[in-house]
Amino acid sequence: MHSPLSRSNPDKPALVDGHDQYTYSQVDLEVQRFASGILANAEDLNEERIAFLIPASPEYVTVMHGIWRAGGIAIPLNTASAEAELEHCLTSTSVKRLVAVAPFLERIRPLCDKLAIVLSSVAELLSDNLKPMPELSADRRALIIFTSGTTSLPKGVVTTHKNIKAQITTLVDAWAWSENDAIPLFLPLHHVHGIINVLSCALWAGATVHLMQKLDIEKLCAEAVKGTYNLFMAVPTIYVKLIDHLESLDAATAQPIKAAFGAMRLNVSGSAACPVAIFEAWQQLTGQVLLERYGMTEIGMALSNPYVGERRAGYVGQPFPGVTVQLFSEDHQPVTEASASGEIRIKSDTVFLEYWNNPKATMDSFRDGWFCTGDIAVIEEGYFRIMGRSSIDIIKSGGYKLSALEIEGKLLAHPAIAEIAVLGVEDRTWGESVAAVVVLREGQTLDIDTLKTWCEGKLSSYKLPKKLVIIPELPRNAMGKVVKPKLKALF
Incomplete structure (x- = not known):
């Protein structure tokens, strides 16, 4: 997998950035130019870790896919991170090269100087001398995403090309992605929700991604009313903001926005538990029954309410095809009793390879081949309900x-x-x-x-x-x- 970029319709818009559109063939060429430039005199990056500090933009896609194609490991950094957090990500992965765009170039320069990291802009690395790309095995490391670090220092989660392909194809099949889809992307692009569920699924399926560097509720609603999107994925706090916005408008202004969201083929909520009150308020306002799902940086998506079938408020549904899920008790026995709670453990091709340079954390997170999520759930009438993190909730x-x-x-x-x-x-x-x-x-x-x-x-x-x-x-x-x-x- 050189990079999960559809080639089925080269003249179709892949990315829309403000007034600019970029077709699949244009994106593919920029990726090829970047991959050639970053290889320079080498034939293969051989899993060199290359970090980048770029918001949602065509350059983000160019750099991530270019690193993949050239055989490197892509490390997307959080553009909103404090310097200490960025330093942790860079030093823990021994990064030697970092790519950024303005205004982040100047912001990150002092840290790069301090850590002796070579800093480049995207433009500097684009080459017109296109090179042959290395052959990449599926087991090669491709991506390091840092965990959100709610309980400890963020850990670098390493996924292979095989893991990424499995994560993407699982969702493309389950949620019926096609080249007719158009989706806004405002979610952070240092996290699996934005990278895999939105951007990578869309580019794999030949769909169109509308890039937003930050969420603008009024602009989002105006585009929805124009019929720009037929697919929407967000976190619960964004649905809360949308509900508050709709409730602040007079009926005549709110109605077309409600109808626009109602006309979309799918609205997904994830990354945090969606309170039942929000699920119900959204349904009442738009007629959309939110599809809630469950996943983690380490596993991609594991459970989902059905695309076709009953979606239950307060539940995260059932395992995706190809994902084996089992609840385990505190003494590591499979939970067989109905409605008894247990820790969610996962086996699947979607499960990550390792925590970077942290063999102890990697070993501790697996037991008998199962990845231990640390999340506690119950199964009620075949649907999983998350009770929370064992350590926090x-x-x-x-x-x-x-x-x-x-x-x-x-x-x-x-x-x-x-x-x-x-x-x-x-x-x-x-x-x-x-x-x-x-x-x-x-x-x-x-x-x-x-x-x-x-x-x-x-x-x-x-x-x-x-x-x-x-x-x-x-x-x-x-x-x-x-x-x-x-x-x-x-x-």
């Missing part, structure tokens, strides 16, 4: 194992609550007690007693929050996941 209180995600979903329906994070805090009596960190809606107030009263009949007594802290905003990572360890200090 499972609260062990008075002999019960409580799902923080379930409690968050219930409390989010409170009229005063805009956002919420539920976590377990140390408690002498209960082991852990339920604590809630809340962002209030404008002009609202809330205290723990009022919240407990409101919860009567909605939550079992042992699930009620015993502590409440109100803050102006929740700490989130680039994919919109709340960084819960930062909230522990509030208690």
